[in-house]
Amino acid sequence: MTGKSDTQLKTELSRDLNLFHITMMGLGMMIGAGVFLGIGNSIHIAGPGGVLLTFTLNGALALFTAMSYAELSSAVPRAGGAYNFARIAYGGGTSFMAGWMEWFASSVAGSMYAITFSIYTMRYLWQLDLLNWIPLQYTDLSIKIMALLIALFFIYINYMGASETGKIGAIMTLGQTAFMVFIGLLGIVVAIRDPSRLENFKPFMPNGWSKLLVTMGFTYVAFEGYEVIAQTGDETIEPRKNLPKAMLYSVYIVSLTYVSVAFAAVVSVKAGSPGVIGAPWEWIGQFREKGFGEAIGRLIPAGNFLLTLAVIFASTSALNATIYSATRTSYALGRDGMLPHIFSRISRKRKTPWAALLFTSSIVLTIALFLPTIHVASSASIMFLFLFFIVNLSVIKIRYNMSEELVYGYLSPLFPLFPILAIVSQVILAIFLIHMSIIAWIVAPSWIIGGIIVYNIYSKSHAKPVESEIQVLEEERAPEGEEEIRVMIPIANPDNALSLVGNTLKLCRNKKARIKLLHMVQVPDQVPLTDAGKYMTEGKEGIIEAMLYLRPRFPITTTLRYCRNIARGIVSAVKEKKIDLLIMGWQGKREDSRFNLGGIVDPVVDRTPSNVVVFKNCGNRKFHKVLVPLFGDRNDLFAVEVAQALVEPGDINSRAIMTLLYLHGERKRPDPSQYIKSILSHISPEIEVRTKITRGKEKKRIILNASRYFDLVVLSTKERFKGRVGMMTIAEAVIRECEKPVALVKSSSRIISWTKKLI
Template sequence: MASIDDMDAEFARELSLLDIIVLGIGAMIGGSIFVLTGLAAGEAGPAIILAFALNGIITIFTAMVYAELGSAIPEPGGGYLWVREALGRPHAFLSGWISWFAHAVAGSLYILSFGSFVTLIITGYFGFDPGLAPVTLQKLFALLAVIVFTYVNYRGAKEASRVENLVTFFQLSIVLVFIIVGLMVLIRQPNPTVDFDPFLPQGVGGVFLAMGLTFIAFEGYEIIVQSGREVVNPRENIPKAIFYSMLIVVTIYILVGIVLIGAVQLTPGLVETAQQTDSIGGSTVPELPADPAVWQVLGHLGEFGLAQAAGQLLPYGTLLILVTGILSALAALNATTFSSSRVGYAMGQDRVFPDSFSYIHAKYRTPHISILLSGGLIAVMAVLLPLAQVAAAADLMFLLLFLQVNYSMIKIRRERGDELTYGYIAPLFPYIPILGIITKLLLAMYFFNYSPLAWYIAIGWILAGVGLFFVYSRGRIRETEIARETRAISEERALVERPYQVVVAISNPETAKRLVTFGSRIARHHNGEVLLTTVVTVPVQTPLEEGANYITNQRELLAEAMRYVPEDIPAHRVVTIGRNVGRSIVNLAQERDSELVILGWRGRSKPTKPPILGTTIDYIVENTPCDLVIAKTEGPNTPRNILLPTVGGPHAAFIENIATAFTDDERVSLTLLYVDENDTDAVESLLLDRQTALQGSGVNASIASISATNVSEAIIQFAEAGEYDTIMMGITRGRILQRSEIGHIAEDVGEQFSGEVLLGKYYQPLQSPLIQWLRKRRDEQEELTEENREL
């Protein structure tokens, strides 16, 4: 038994900088660029370009605030959490109440755009007439979408987040093609500026209205900071993701505005289409003049403006934009349902909402009540309001939320700045947040000119929240203390920590003893320590801290495994809480700066299909930032007769070093075996040198070499004939996973040998992408040659 019992629980940080940049871009592009650009053009005319640029400038003030607070307090809850920290729980309740509603209303915008696009496709392209008014059909499709995606979030499907990333890359590709083709058309025109005059046909007021209408497109940093607990190196990566995504998105919107106004030709066909197409979501130009400008036609087309413009520039452009818009709307709907339900969950945890908001489903491990109620709120808003009014209400709600966040940043910096560790500090304090407050307030006030209804909705919702607070939430606040985020279960470290750490990943109680024995022997050989871990996974819809409620069995598993650690080996144990087992183990090894990871392998279940060793192991093999040993534990308790097939190289040297950890007993023998088509004197000389070196270290070593065309079969036959109980092999392939990261020879041996098999990979960091690419090409060529030999 280990002398010190070290037990804690940690959260896996799995999202890279690229992951959260994509997350932010997806949230900001989402359905907005396909829906709101036409509506905004109808308000600002050619000055839509200025509206997008000014929105980027105004938004950057609050983006700096989010970058600072997101780097200093990278916790789920985002703006709600910061307002609570700075202004107390009553103000936090109001911010959470607004945030919950804002994300839900944004979800309504996306499902309404989904309904509009689907309706146009089935009625305009397929000629299907269901006998319903277009607006009714739109609402029905919208309700169907919210039901499906509420259910997806309820079930906690991991595929939803993967599909969302694919949709983001797809929609970016389509938008970039649209921009490139449009700019080429614009450049070829004899007078490319003609459609930009007059630049301000609606005056400055039109610019402000377009800014307010499209502001929702620039608030994706709210979703970036919501994932703070799951981001690798959040203090550095969250600010980077916010600024990179903002730069990309603002540039894209400006370029789309230029193409819409400058490259689209005002043809009789386009005017006729605009006259015949009723904007289901609410056109900003309900009546076209006799001689309309491009921007007026786009405004009359409303949410179909970008799609009809693409029809001029790209083959099947209208249909392509409609399909892309449908996919984008669904991906954005999934993200907003996720965010809205998380805010509701956080408020339930904080006891200002009913406890049911924080309930976690026993089977799916999702905040199912919060998800269902958020989905219901999205559906209600979609049914009650047209698309343009939904967009206006969402924009106004986010503006009011950002007012509170900007002020909270001032309070937190002044009162807690010395206590926090910042990855980014906004310059010109406190002028940046003050500018954020002033610009958001002015934009919100001017927004009344565009949509009084949005203001009435906002005021009504805020008043309802104030009433709920005094009737219900204030009493619960008085009864309870502030709920703290779940962190470590306990934290004890060994009295003496050693520099060489072996991580032993345990998932099966039946193999725990053998894996711990392996890890302890290797740790002793290197005067090191062991870290036992197991992983609790929770779906993306559930905050990571909820995983702490499901660690009981894993704690018992690790407590049992600790019994097998020898007294002389310092041992720690940690339950890792994450989204994915492979990522969590890789993350733990990186965070703890471990030297070796050991995990078990059950063998292939489907030999003919990728993944090679299994999805989890393949990911670990490819990404672990240290040495790795994969063990198939079907041998004796103590290896006595070890066979080590070798072809030289760093992986073989590494596994040879591992093998020596098991040869401290003179009764254990080790045989080095070389198998190839040609049994040469050079090979025999190499093996003799290695045998001499091992024997000089006190290892009972012998050598053998055989010729064979099928290397894996020859190894197995040799092992069975020699009654070897354990085979240890180094990886002979490089850093390619498609054919086999392990190498198909080692994999075949591990699968077919009846005894114990240890497969070892030596960690070789590649500093240069060019070197990595060249090595990959070399490995592919070597593998092809190996296959030809076997054929």
């Protein structure tokens, strides 16, 4: 997606989330609280067979809606989710209601995750006798206070603009899923070894089949992860393909996991074992929302601890995700004029939408404090059911009205059978939820009526006109030339722009190059990337300055790219644009001590599949004497090539001097003289080349001592399999300490890059 700013710069969004990331985001949102609260309650209401059927049938039902989401997201792959789909299908009023409901549903889900965290953490602390000082009558109050504290903590985290990065979040979710799968498998093993536990399923449906509809409605919230996947439309690689896949895969994985976990919960308790009175399912059911914990505590020796740990990870990551999802939605409503302008206010310091977060927080905290757990979960479920009802209506309307206009990546089969089945079943489940919680049926419709009033009084007259959604689908491509190489220069600030430009001119002097100037704009997670124009500030200045100098010599593309993480954004841009050479500047400072050269340079050098040159303190000087340390590997040739391009004679009568310093280590290397000879054949005869072979372990010290006599040091660094944290190449050690200008170079290695990708 592209747009144009007033300075004729092309702006685009950074797409750096792949199928794995977004599938894990969906799973992370689903394996939150619904299953932990739902299993005990479902066993209590529907019985041991009912709990299995609840999660199995809900999986199929969720798949129907996931297919609608998959189709719409593939056709309109941009952030916004249900709000966006409703806007295309029905326009103003319905889209407002979708956004209004989504805001409340996500906020209530946040309250539910905070309460789940509190229930399981307090339960564990009580088992350790650490909370015995709390009087019994204050048990519920202490759970509420704990829920408030954890919610406040994540509200603060969201205000600060921080959140887990895609990879850490994905790994955490992978761990949660693995733990749940482990529990499920353990349940199966236990049942095989002790078949008498299958008797726990008798009677299969003790309370009748109608109770199934109650528990299905109650636990439906545990399947609502595809909404968060739809929100990543602007940031996903190949969104038409990956969004529908991620939605369907996550629902499928989660439904199988839930069924196996529910099975494990039922067979975990042996009839007649100490403390178990009555049938095992009745015993588990009596604990209601804590039932799952009690059951798993009997299944695994350290079950309570592991389960508490899993709940802490699951509920906190889901709490974080729901708070920012709800904030984003209310922010978008404010931005589009459907809610007062204050909702779209951004904190100058933190760059986060503080007002939207404030209003979202008030809902999360109020619901968590005043509603009993079961009503909170029911309210979240009922609101999601209403929301998905609108999405299923939207998919039908859009398919019939715009099937010739939109480009699709997925189509729901047997259309419109599944959206209609989803609509009908959602209505039935919502109605049956009244048996679970009358309060939920008061809270949710009240919110909807409130929305209708707000729309008619305020939004209708204040909403901004919407641009045609189809225009967004057009992709802007720069005309391709016959250039030899594609060069990218990420420019962070105007101060170093000119030095990078000067050195780029030298490097590309005799080449047909196409230069891409890039400025990355980091946007907090709480703000959709599409609204990132607010953060475009000093980058423009630097990029325009660089453009003025380079335009007479090379074809230039200038890009402002919005991203969540600058390093990931640069790597993603290099891959997308198939860049051959990346040129960067480094000011010699590390903001984060975990990195060798900094949180941007390290990952970029490590992960970029192109050649890379990083300049330190090079400015716009002329370099007459250049030192090139040779390490006896394939990077040397690229270092020599770069040095050759940068070095120039001092005056008409003198020649440029390049000194090759061969560092002969203890390991077996190529024969030095032969190796240097092969290198020399690549150097222009106009350059005076001097060679020196040294031996010794202290390579860093040798290079630093030698560098004192040169204007520039060109160092080659290696690509490696592991991350860079805690590891440092000699080149990195030298560039950190060297007081002379340094150019750090790395030549691309397709094989290692591919291997790393596979690993």
